[in-house]
Amino acid sequence: MTESPEQQPAVPGRLRRLRPAFVPPRWWPLPVCALLGAACGFSYGMLATPQYASTGYVMVTAGKDTDPAATLGYAQSYGRLATSDTTLAYAKGAAGEPVRELRTHVRSETSPDSPMIAVTGTSADRGRASDIANAVTEALVVAGGHVSKDTGVKLIKFSHAVPPTDPASPSTPLGTAVGASAGGLAGALVLLVRPRPARRDVTAQVPGPSHGGSADERELVR
Incomplete structure (x- = not known):
């Protein structure tokens, strides 16, 4: 049974732009490095003598x-x-x-x-x-x-030297803060030296109906 022109699906367009579902922001190394640095500083403050x-x-x-x-x-x-x-x-x-x-x-x-x-x-x-x-x-x-x-x-x-009351090594909160600062600095350096990715668009051709359509659309499908 032949479909009428009114029942044939409409051509949505010659090209449709395809994008990934999720693209992380370009500045993602900054918070990641800061969190890693804070974790390292916290671990050092807890485990170091x-x-x-x-x-x-x-x-x-x-x-x-x-x-x-x-x-x-x-x-x-x-x-x-x-x-x-x-x-x-x-x-x-x-x-x-x-x-x-x-x-x-x-x-x-x-x-x-x-x-x-x-x-x-x-x-x-x-x-x-x-x-x-x-x-x-x-x-x-x-x-x-x-x-x-x-x-x-x-x-x-x-x-004369006397026994100290407080340790000279950094405390756990201070070690965590220093680690987070160092990690944030490392993340900022990564952003500065990392090359900017080239923007590329992935396109796909959407075939049109076998009959009808403009000459340009039939040429694209062919």
Whole structure:
């Protein structure tokens, strides 16, 4: 039975644009990286062992015939010697650790404006952290005294290190915030360096009826 022209399905169009059901936004790496960073920071804060830090101070003083301005330069030099093998060899007995292990738990800092040397000991035990700092500062004072006649300066122990009350390692909330910030920064960098995808349209031809239609539509179907 032949359908009448009125009963034949209408041609919806020559081409129909096909789009995927869901396209994630281009900025999706930003929240994903931020969430991953927050998860890593939270895990670190929960699982990492708290570390304590205690600091003692050593002062460089000038001798009778020494220019006081020279103490600034000597403070820089002795600050670098605080973590040397020679100084740590003096301190290992009082610290109760070998030189190799002690080097990973002590650091020194100096200022270009003050003849002061800060020696910081770190440990998972708060009392141990202060013991390490005091052992290294005393060893530095002894080492400086051996050459005081040649240098014209003297090292004195200015401040004693005491056991800290709070850990120096970041807390869980702080670790989570830092991790989220680092993850967000990484996601932003991904967005900056990622090439913009080319826009491509997927088209499909919709066949028309075997009879009727315009000449262009019959040519397209053919």
